[in-house]
Amino acid sequence: MQKCCVITGASSGLGRELALQYAAQGWQVVAIARSMERLAQLCQQSPLIQSLVVDLTDEHAVAQSAVLINAMLPSVDLIILNAGSCEYVEADNFDLGAFERTFAVNFFAVVAAVKFWLPLLKKTGKAQLAIVSSLAWLFPFTRAEAYGASKAALSYFTDSLRLDLTGQGIQVCLIEPGFVDTPLTRKNDFAMPFLLSVADAAKRVRVAIADGKLRCRFPLRLSLSLQLLNLLPYGFRQKLAAGLKP
Numbered sequence: 001m002q003k004c005c006v007i008t009g010a011s012s013g014l015g016r017e018l019a020l021q022y023a024a025q026g027w028q029v030v031a032i033a034r035s036m037e038r039l040a041q042l043c044q045q046s047p048l049i050q051s052l053v054v055d056l057t058d059e060h061a062v063a064q065s066a067v068l069i070n071a072m073l074p075s076v077d078l079i080i081l082n083a084g085s086c087e088y089v090e091a092d093n094f095d096l097g098a099f100e101r102t103f104a105v106n107f108f109a110v111v112a113a114v115k116f117w118l119p120l121l122k123k124t125g126k127a128q129l130a131i132v133s134s135l136a137w138l139f140p141f142t143r144a145e146a147y148g149a150s151k152a153a154l155s156y157f158t159d160s161l162r163l164d165l166t167g168q169g170i171q172v173c174l175i176e177p178g179f180v181d182t183p184l185t186r187k188n189d190f191a192m193p194f195l196l197s198v199a200d201a202a203k204r205v206r207v208a209i210a211d212g213k214l215r216c217r218f219p220l221r222l223s224l225s226l227q228l229l230n231l232l233p234y235g236f237r238q239k240l241a242a243g244l245k246p
């Protein structure tokens with residue numbers, strides 16, 4: 001039977017590539033984002049991709065979209081909550097709006113999607129929910145107070161959610177990528193070690209989900225490096241982080 005998935009943040013970057021790769025594997029895909037134009041372009045790439053324009057920071061729109069998704073797909077095997085944004089902030093004059101916008105899409109939108117879309121997942125024991133966080137929260141990066149904190153919250157949320165969904169027939173996979181070449185990172189003005197192509201990153205995500213992994217951190221070299229840095233004495237680690245400031 002044909003598999004079906006819902007992917008958020010599918011108008012660009014990792015989400016777009018995931019939509020294309022799942023469709024190429026024969027999955028029916030509902031691709032979600034705000035940009036109608038970019039979603040329409042995506043749908044032209046495959047007859048298996050349908051789109052839904054939703055601002056995920058609008059709780060009512062997320063609730064209403066559950067009804068639409070239910071009508072678009074015969075059943076839902078997989079939901080990938082990938083939409084996100086990154087805004088850097090300046091500590092000498094915090095833009096509170098940047099914190100609110102970042103948490104709205106990176107954290108609260110995920111909570112809303114889980115609340116309203118989880119009932120759509122097939123309760124077969126094989127249904128899957130994948131949440132895209134980041135490796136960024138493992139190490140204090142300069143100007144990343146909003147982004148890193150939102151992803152730390154998201155990773156904790158996902159691990160906690162997995163516990164509470166135990167026994168409900170839904171596998172939860174936490175995705176924590178390193179640097180991936182997408183529009184989000186193209187605005188970065190610093191070196192991005194072990195930068196991956198979006199095709200490579202999407203394939204790693206797909207394989208981890210297919211293998212039923214609890215968590216997928218990649219690339220291994222960056223993930224291990226950041227985890228090793230966390231074993232260092234706290235003060236030394238902080239000095240290293242300060243050394244990365246421009």
Ligand SMILES: NC(=O)c1ccc[n+]([C@@H]2O[C@H](COP(=O)([O-])OP(=O)(O)OC[C@H]3O[C@@H](n4cnc5c(N)ncnc54)[C@H](OP(=O)(O)O)[C@@H]3O)[C@@H](O)[C@H]2O)c1
Nearest residue numbers: 009011012013014033034035056083084134179180182184
């Ligand atoms: N690229 C990296 O190096 C990297 C590393 C670690 C983690 N990540 C995470 O991977 C995910 C995808 O990032 P990306 O690099 O592919 O970024 P991207 O190219 O900027 O794509 C972000 C996607 O999120 C959607 N989006 C943003 N705000 C939204 C909203 N309010 N409602 C609905 N959709 C919204 C955007 O579509 P619209 O603008 O059309 O709404 C777009 O499709 C993010 O969660 C990011 O934090 C990325």
